[in-house]
Amino acid sequence: MTRRLGGLHVLTDARGGRAALVAVAAAVAAGAPVVQVRAKDCTDRVLYDFATEVLALCAPAGVTCLVNDRVDVALAVGAAGTHLGATDLPVAAARRVAGPGHLIGGTARDPERARQLVAEGADYLGVGPSWPTTTKAGLPDALGPEGIRAVAEAVDVPVIAIGGVTAERVADLVVAGAAGVAVVGAVSAAPDPGAATTELLRALAMAGARTGPPGSGP
Numbered sequence: 481m482t483r484r485l486g487g488l489h490v491l492t493d494a495r496g497g498r499a500a501l502v503a504v505a506a507a508v509a510a511g512a513p514v515v516q517v518r519a520k521d522c523t524d525r526v527l528y529d530f531a532t533e534v535l536a537l538c539a540p541a542g543v544t545c546l547v548n549d550r551v552d553v554a555l556a557v558g559a560a561g562t563h564l565g566a567t568d569l570p571v572a573a574a575r576r577v578a579g580p581g582h583l584i585g586g587t588a589r590d591p592e593r594a595r596q597l598v599a600e601g602a603d604y605l606g607v608g609p610s611w612p613t614t615t616k617a618g619l620p621d622a623l624g625p626e627g628i629r630a631v632a633e634a635v636d637v638p639v640i641a642i643g644g645v646t647a648e649r650v651a652d653l654v655v656a657g658a659a660g661v662a663v664v665g666a667v668s669a670a671p672d673p674g675a676a677t678t679e680l681l682r683a684l685a686m687a688g689a690r691t692g693p694p695g696s697g698p
């Protein structure tokens with residue numbers, strides 16, 4: 481099972497369904513290293529079936545597949561990991577359930593919370609919103625690259641910047657210390673999700689982001 485964490489995290493359209501799977505297939509074909517199953521407002525069975533289909537697209541391509549919010553679903557489908565935010569199961573609890581081999585990411589917005597999540601067992605942190613976004617309601621003010629920097633300097637695990645990320649904004653985030661970026665709209669709402677993925681990957685490579693497995697270079 482692939483376990484890359486840096487580089488590009490492509491999050492699915494939260495509505496799931498066929499259109500979301502088409503976007504994932506295009507992102508995988510274009511070389512996205514990480515896909516996160518992020519579906520909201522659906523039954524457990526719909527989420528399970530959707531995650532199973534996303535994993536079936538990721539696994540043959542060696543793409544790391546993570547599940548948002550739900551460690552039980554991640555384990556049930558055999559995904560590599562789970563991403564947990566403030567209203568989800570605590571990272572320490574998910575770690576107890578999933579054991580040491582399961583990747584766990586946590587959402588942090590400041591250095592104190594970031595250090596706490598790492599102490600609980602987080603393997604990476606999603607940090608944002610970097611910029612304003614319409615994809616998720618109720619978020620605090622955007623952190624900007626300086627907010628990303630504050631967290632990246634506080635922890636040793638990869639920091640993945642999220643929120644309003646576009647190819648044009650990638651360099652500022654990498655300079656600030658992000659090991660990668662996570663996107664919803666930049667891929668799933670793009671007219672050509674494959675081309676959008678290629679553009680984001682190119683921006684990460686140009687910025688010198690660590691896009692390969694641990695220990696594979698800059």
Ligand SMILES: Cc1ncc(COP(=O)(O)OP(=O)(O)O)c(N)n1
Binds near residue numbers: 489565
């Ligand atoms: C990589 C990454 N970072 C942050 C998030 C946000 O997670 P959370 O705060 O739980 O919000 P929802 O995604 O559940 O709406 C993420 N999913 N991925």
Ligand SMILES: Cc1ncsc1CCOP(=O)(O)O
Binds near residue numbers: 608610615619664665
């Ligand atoms: C889930 C989440 N958490 C912080 S920003 C965000 C949404 C990011 O979506 P987009 O890439 O479309 O701005």
Ligand SMILES: [Mg+2]
Binds near residue numbers: 563564565566567568
């Ligand atoms: Mg969540």
